[in-house]
Amino acid sequence: MAPVTTERDLRLDLFRGIALWLIFLDHIPSNAVSWITIRNYGFSDATEIFVFISGYTAAFVYGRAMREHGFIVASARVLKRAWQIYIAHVFLFAIYLAEIAYVAHSFSNPLFTEEMGVLDFLQNPDVTIFQALILKFKPVNMDVLPLYIVLLLWFPPMLWLLIRVPSFALAGSALMYALTWWFDWSIPAYPHGVWVFNPFAWQLLFVFGAWCALGGAQRLARWINSPVVIGLAAAYILFAFGIAMTWYFPRLAMFVPHFVSDAIYPIDKPNLDVLRIVHFFSLAVITVWFVPRDWPALRSRFFWPAIVCGQHSLETFCLGVFLAFAGHFVFTEVSNRLLTHVIVSVSGIAIMVAVAALVSWYKRIERKGPGPRPPSIKPGYAGGGA
């Protein structure tokens, strides 16, 4: 089955860019500005957006490669991408090590004797670093890239199946999700516990994104434009908003009947709770309704900063993780006033945009430049690869 459209959907870049900004804001611990991010107003957060759109673009780019150049070439490109992401993850881990070595060296407070025990692993770096290299030891907030690596590793056969029998592939993905919940499948982490984002569960969103890119979106169009679905989606978003408010104003919890709270809690993020998926779908339905594909504003300067970040998502994501470390450093070392939070948040996003623009420019001149390098297959697609 061929995708019906060939032009890149700028909405994907726009919303992935925004998701990357939100992830950055959420990753700075205790950031006051993170009050604006969507995780505070419903069940799902920017991770869902990021994973779904990544699946969509991966299918868009590598699906074309698979049809034009065959399974082997496309798989090789997917694996190369996974390798790049692995390198990026290890690089971020090195920065993390530097940060906590600094804290271990410079901070002491009798109030937090117990908490400082978390730095004990610096005493046997051989084990820790090895466990980090095999992706079992993952510091707080460094769980998205390992998830992404695993999703890409099994993407080639999945993509092959998606191109031939898309409905079957999607059903298989849903079955794996269901079995994961049934049998408690997970990937062990070091020193205890399991992966924060369970790939067996989160693959559903990635594969669903890929399925949409390969023609599924057209098939769903009739449904997602129906007033009934839009109404249901809006109602669900309002419901989730109401529940979310009880997290901040515990007294409101009195208005939530017991059977409702028994049914919804706990909302399982590691295994991608159904409540989260439905919330994400609802948001997507409403968004698609408000923002048509050919909306002229998508080409305006106003949305360009988010779009350029979304087009260079790996670079922007890694930079965001680094900037979140740096931002937390500023809060603890320099100032923790509200104004500092605003300045750190805004300048962090500005740096992400600037670097994404630089990467974009660099990729452009690389393609144009003389020399033995052949031009990239499709300008504009390679950069936003996955």
Add this chain to the structure above:
Amino acid sequence: MMGRVLLSLAFMALAGSAWAEMPGTCQVAEHLIERDFPLPKVTRALAAKQLDILVLGAGSSQLPGPNGVKNAYPARLQAALAELFPGVAVKVTTDVSSRRTADQMVKTLPPALAAAKPALMIWQTGTVDAMQSIDIDQFKAALDRGINIARSAGADVVLINAQYSPRTESMIALGTYAEIMRWVALQQEVPIFDRFSVMKLWADFGTFDLYSATKKLDIAERVHDCIGRLLAGLVVEAAKPDEPHAEGVR
């Protein structure tokens, strides 16, 4: 943060008389204290003029130094309760040692309960579980088990979640575990002292400088004193003693 600040100011304006004896610095966070579930065993113990409390906890329930025991929150709680109920013999015993997960604490809980025979068990946990990334389901199961053991030994339960520790925030996912404790408390209908939110509010307000690198104990002692007082307030509000207690003692 702005939302919290405004909310706190609103609640401060509504603060009840039971809190009149509290130093203003502690009081900032009082609206965060959950006290909707009753403590019937404590109510009875207060009527019988003898209240025994067991504090079960890990490293953040103690302070270092020669005066550590005297200044840590369990002793401050005993002092605050004794002040509120002059006619009641209040005794707080502790089963505290550092680096213990909830599961490890539960294992030695029955003998500790048998020795102390408390009307109330105050259970501080969650930090070590977060540091070791203990499986969420296992953590939750350990909490349920501990609460049930205490109840069948005839004690009410109050939970205390992790401290808010800004310096190590990017290394320990404390928030997740603090949240699970809120959820378990709600399910089991036990009051929770949300130490995480309380201390976060203190940090946001600048009530206490939780960022400073210091070897001195003064801030740590004041934090523990506030926790002890707020805990006493929670116990009083939740137990709803029949006789009036000494309100407004300074």
